[in-house]
Structures are given as C-alpha cells and as structure tokens.
Amino acid sequence: MPVENKDTVRIESSTEKAKTRSKAIEISDLTKEYPMGLFKKKVRALDHVSMVIHEGEIFGFLGPNGAGKTTTLKIILDLNRPTSGTVTILGRDHRDLLVREELGYLPERPYFYEYLTASEFLIFYARLFGLKGAQARAKVNSLLERVRLEEAKDLPLRKFSKGMLQRIGIAQALINDPKLVILDEPMSGLDPIGRREVRDLILQLKQEGKTIFFSSHIISDVEVICDRVAILHRGKVMAEGGIDDLLQMPNVVREIELKGLCGEGERLLGSYGKVVLETSDRFLIRVMSEADIEHVLDIARKRGAKVVSIIPHKQSLEDLFAQKVIGERG
Amino acid sequence: MMKMLTIGLNVFREAIRDRILYNLLFFAMMMIACAALLSTLTVGERTKIIIDIGMASINFFGVLIAIFLGISLVSKEIDKRTIYTILSKPVSRPQFLLGKYLGLSITLLVNTIIMTGVFSVTLWYVGERFSANIFMPIGMIYLELMVMTAVGLFFSTFTTVTSSAIFTIAVYVIGHLSGDLREMAKRVPEVSKIILDFIYYLLPNLENFNFKGYASYMNSVPYPLLGFSMLYGIIYIFFLLGFSILIFNSREFK
Numbered sequence: 001m002p003v004e005n006k007d008t009v010r011i012e013s014s015t016e017k018a019k020t021r022s023k024a025i026e027i028s029d030l031t032k033e034y035p036m037g038l039f040k041k042k043v044r045a046l047d048h049v050s051m052v053i054h055e056g057e058i059f060g061f062l063g064p065n066g067a068g069k070t071t072t073l074k075i076i077l078d079l080n081r082p083t084s085g086t087v088t089i090l091g092r093d094h095r096d097l098l099v100r101e102e103l104g105y106l107p108e109r110p111y112f113y114e115y116l117t118a119s120e121f122l123i124f125y126a127r128l129f130g131l132k133g134a135q136a137r138a139k140v141n142s143l144l145e146r147v148r149l150e151e152a153k154d155l156p157l158r159k160f161s162k163g164m165l166q167r168i169g170i171a172q173a174l175i176n177d178p179k180l181v182i183l184d185e186p187m188s189g190l191d192p193i194g195r196r197e198v199r200d201l202i203l204q205l206k207q208e209g210k211t212i213f214f215s216s217h218i219i220s221d222v223e224v225i226c227d228r229v230a231i232l233h234r235g236k237v238m239a240e241g242g243i244d245d246l247l248q249m250p251n252v253v254r255e256i257e258l259k260g261l262c263g264e265g266e267r268l269l270g271s272y273g274k275v276v277l278e279t280s281d282r283f284l285i286r287v288m289s290e291a292d293i294e295h296v297l298d299i300a301r302k303r304g305a306k307v308v309s310i311i312p313h314k315q316s317l318e319d320l321f322a323q324k325v326i327g328e329r330g
Numbered sequence: 331m332m333k334m335l336t337i338g339l340n341v342f343r344e345a346i347r348d349r350i351l352y353n354l355l356f357f358a359m360m361m362i363a364c365a366a367l368l369s370t371l372t373v374g375e376r377t378k379i380i381i382d383i384g385m386a387s388i389n390f391f392g393v394l395i396a397i398f399l400g401i402s403l404v405s406k407e408i409d410k411r412t413i414y415t416i417l418s419k420p421v422s423r424p425q426f427l428l429g430k431y432l433g434l435s436i437t438l439l440v441n442t443i444i445m446t447g448v449f450s451v452t453l454w455y456v457g458e459r460f461s462a463n464i465f466m467p468i469g470m471i472y473l474e475l476m477v478m479t480a481v482g483l484f485f486s487t488f489t490t491v492t493s494s495a496i497f498t499i500a501v502y503v504i505g506h507l508s509g510d511l512r513e514m515a516k517r518v519p520e521v522s523k524i525i526l527d528f529i530y531y532l533l534p535n536l537e538n539f540n541f542k543g544y545a546s547y548m549n550s551v552p553y554p555l556l557g558f559s560m561l562y563g564i565i566y567i568f569f570l571l572g573f574s575i576l577i578f579n580s581r582e583f584k
C-alpha cells in the first residue's frame with residue numbers, strides 16, 4: 001500500500017488526459033537505505049517514493065543535488081536494488097530483461113569507450129540488440145545524422161567535446177528505437193546552444209510517441225518542455241503533477257511595492273509575506289493571501305506610505321521548487 | 331551468445347588499441363629472440379637454454395597481461411560508469427561478465443600465438459624443430475593464464491583495481507608455492523596445519539600447469555597427467571566464474 005507523504009502536493013484533477021493513457025513507469029512506495037560509516041548506520045536515500053509516468057509524456061524529475069534522483073533512476077534500471085517497494089516498466093517488472101528491449105538510457109556525465117570511433121561505438125550497442133551488418137550500419141548512420149555527428153563518425157570518442165559526447169550518448173540511448181527514454185541530467189554541462197539542441201531532440205522524441213523521463217536540476221529546461229513533473233527533496237516526493245496545474249495554486253500571490261517606509265518595512269510588515277527588496281526609499285514584499293494584502297495596505301496607509309503598485313505574481317516552477325525545497329530546509 | 335561475443339570482441343578491440351599490450355608483447359618477443367643470442371654463450375645445451383628462456387618469457391609476459399588486463403576488466407567499467415549503459419541494454423550481468431572473460435581469453439590466445447610464433451622462428455634459426463613436446467606445455471601455460479584471468483576477474487567484481495592487483499599477484503605467488511605450503515603443513519602444529527591445508531585447497535595449484543621441464547628435454551608429457559591438469563584448470567575456472575557471477579549479481583552500482 002503506497003504511503004502518501006503528507007507534504008506531497010498531488011494534483012489529482014490534473015492531466016486527466018494522462019490518466020487515460022497506459023503507464024510507462026509505475027513506482028510504488030520505493031525506499032532505499034544505504035549503510036554508511038564504520039557502524040553501518042542506515043541512511044535513507046529514498047523515502048516511500050511513488051510516481052506514475054504515463055506513455056507519451058515528457059516527465060521532468062526535479063530536485064537539488066543529492067535529492068535521490070539518480071538513485072531512483074538506478075533502481076528503475078536495476079543497477080541498484082531497493083530496500084522496499086516495486087517498479088513496473090511498460091507493464092512488466094523492471095528486472096525483466098525484455099523491458100530493456102523497449103528502453104533507452106543516458107547516464108549522468110556519461111563516459112564511453114574512448115578508444116572507439118563514433119560509428120564503432122554505436123555498432124557495438126546495435127549488436128547488443130541483435131542488429132547486424134547492413135541493418136546495424138544503416139541504423140547507426142541515421143542516428144549519427146539525427147544527432148548531427150555524421151562528420152565525426154570516424155573520430156575516436158577521446159577527441160569528442162562534452163556536447164558531442166552528450167549527443168553520442170543520446171544516440172546510443174535511441175539505438176533500439178525505444179518506447180521509453182530515460183535521461184539523467186541530459187543538459188548538464190552543456191552550453192546554451194547544446195541545451196537547446198537537447199531540448200529540441202526531446203520534443204521531437206515526444207512527437208514520435210516516445211515517453212521521456214528525465215532528471216534535471218535546471219528548472220527552466222523542465223518548465224519549457226515537460227508535461228508533468230515531480231519534485232524530489234531528501235528522498236521524498238514534495239510535489240507531483242502537470243506543470244500548469246502545479247503552478248495554478250489556489251494562493252493569491254501579489255507583489256506590493258511601497259514608498260516612504262523609511263527602511264522600517266521589514267520590521268512592520270515582514271510577518272505578512274516575503275520581503276523581496278528593501279532600500280531607504282523602496283520596499284517590495286510578496287504576499288500570499290487576501291487577508292495579508294489587506295493588513296499590508298492597512299499598515300502602509302497608517303504610516304503614510306505610498307502604494308506604488310500591486311502586481312499579481314505568476315508563480316514559476318522555480319518559485320514552486322524554492323517553496324518546496326527551501327521551505328523544507330528552513 | 332551473440333551478446334557475449336559482442337562484449338568479448340570489444341574487450342579484444344580495447345586491448346589491441348592499448349599501448350601497454352604492445353610494449354609487453356615487444357619485450358616478450360625481444361626476450362625470446364635474445365635467447366638465441368644467450369645460447370651461444372653456453373657449450374652444448376643450446377636448445378635447452380632457448381626453450382627455457384622462450385617458455386619462461388611466454389609464461390611471464392602472459393601472466394602480466396592476464397593480471398593487468400583481468401583486474402581492470404570489470405572495475406574500470408564500474409569506475410568509469412560505462413557499465414551503466416551496457417546493463418541498461420538487454421544484457422544480463424552473467425552475460426556481461428562472461429563476455430568480458432571471453433574477450434580477455436581471446437586476447438591472451440592471440441598473444442600466446444604471436445609469442446609462440448616468434449619462439450618457433452627462434453628455434454628454427456638454431457636448427458631445432460617446433461614439436462608437440464613444446465606445443466603441449468605452451469597449451470598448459472595458456473590454461474594457467476585463463477585461471478589467472480578468472481582470479482583477476484573474481485577479485486575485480488568486489489574490490490578496487492589496486493586491491494585486485496595485490497590479491498591476484500598474491501594468488502599467483504602462493505599458487506606456485508603451494509607444494510611447499512603442503513610440506514610446511516606437515517611440520518607445524520595442528521591449528522596452523524589446518525590453515526595451511528585450507529589455503530592449499532582453496533588457492534589454485536599453479537604448478538599443475540607447469541610442464542616446462544618436459545619441453546626443455548623434448549620429452550612428451552604423459553597424457554593422464556595432462557588430462558588431470560586440464561580438468562583441474564577447467565573446474566577451477568568454472569567455480570571461480572560461478573562465484574564471480576554470484577557476487578556480481580548482488581552488487582550495487584553507487
């Protein structure tokens with residue numbers, strides 16, 4: 001029986017469309033403990049994690065470094081074993097070798113056989129799927145073209161730049177034309193152009209009907225391309241749902257700018273919201289409820305301060321992330 | 331089988347693109363060729379000197395290659411995380427491990443054939459013919475190399491490269507002294523005797539593969555002895571690979 005974390009924000013009304021789709025990955029009540037130190041004290045890396053990734057969606061797995069994202073991915077791929085819980089991929093147990101026929105994976109900061117050329121490298125992986133001769137070569141050539149590495153096909157991987165390595169890594173993840181692609185930090189270490197290329201590739205894969213599950217700590221990338229996300233922090237799922245739904249939280253968020261509080265804003269109004277800026281002349285506060293807005297305006301009027309603006313603040317994924325992660329830390 | 335062969339051929343490809351292998355092979359060939367030169371310093375026994383040095387070189391450099399490539403077969407894959415992408419494909423852990431073993435066995439076979447080729451040319455140069463009496467002991471050297479590769483692979487499934495190197499070299503040294511270990515066991519107190527006997531039966535007796543003495547005098551190796559050693563080697567490899575698979579199957583990649 002999955003245990004629901006009390007802090008988890010689960011938007012049940014969201015992505016009704018997704019609900020009708022089949023499940024690509026179902027993670028139920030996953031817990032992972034590692035023995036640490038001299039006395040093998042158990043440290044919990046994952047704490048009753050439950051998530052569903054539906055077929056055909058781009059699912060972003062967000063979390064700060066050390067949140068447990070890579071551990072989750074390694075358990076999905078049977079590289080690590082869970083302490084408890086189950087994982088189902090495309091309706092089968094994740095340990096079933098048949099599952100891997102339909103799966104592509106790019107690890108974080110990939111390192112590949114540097115003595116191989118790009119085409120030798122991809123042919124090696126093609127053979128692991130039983131592709132041979134002309135069939136394997138045709139597949140490799142089309143993938144090299146897709147990741148724009150056709151001119152580097154005879155170059156050893158040791159001469160590849162970071163961006164090229166990431167692209168060849170994505171190519172190996174697609175060698176079997178998988179239904180499900182798992183990418184661990186695919187944008188990490190890439191320049192803006194490289195990140196954009198990877199983003200476009202992920203969107204193309206979605207158009208082809210593939211499911212993409214990728215972990216990242218770069219929130220802007222996730223916000224732009226994902227259908228749904230989960231935020232993981234200290235091994236717990238803090239929020240899960242469609243991006244639009246998660247960002248339309250019932251809270252009324254307003255940024256109120258005041259003038260004339262003579263540097264006393266924080267003392268007077270700090271308890272009603274989050275102070276964004278305070279100078280001797282300007283004071284900017286983010287307020288989360290109607291009642292608090294009234295309080296702030298009331299006090300401002302009494303102190304003779306001038307209300308410069310009241311702007312509705314659209315919550316970004318970064319705000320939600322900060323609220324969940326920093327809120328938890330605080 | 332196709333997957334194991336693919337992984338094995340990749341190991342072979344890695345080895346033949348590694349400069350260390352060429353350096354070792356070059357030194358081995360130099361040693362074998364120098365045997366002809368050294369033999370001119372002796373009176374009589376010329377062929378014996380060439381055979382002794384030649385076979386010792388094939389053995390020594392073969393073991394060096396087996397140990398140093400064997401110990402890094404798996405641990406390097408884990409350290410550099412290349413194993414993640416392979417095991418995320420439809421490749422089971424036993425297939426991966428056996429593929430790696432197969433690859434190094436092919437590499438060692440090719441190396442042994444090359445060194446044997448140079449050795450036979452050296453023999454031909456001094457007017458001696460390469461015969462089955464030399465071929466059989468070389469075959470047993472190859473079997474010893476396969477045992478040592480399995481030892482290296484076994485350690486590399488659960489320790490680091492450095493620890494694997496130390497353990498594997500220790501097994502090689504003790505493996506050649508296990509006869510002495512048995513003798514020593516007869517002269518020590520009961521408790522030590524049990525320990526020494528345990529070590530004797532646990533570690534491979536590598537002297538079982540040493541038929542160089544027969545080759546030196548061009549004597550043929552008795553077939554029952556040859557058969558026993560082959561069976562011993564194959565069973566030992568079988569068990570080592572079995573234990574390696576058991577450990578590797580339960581291993582986590584952090």
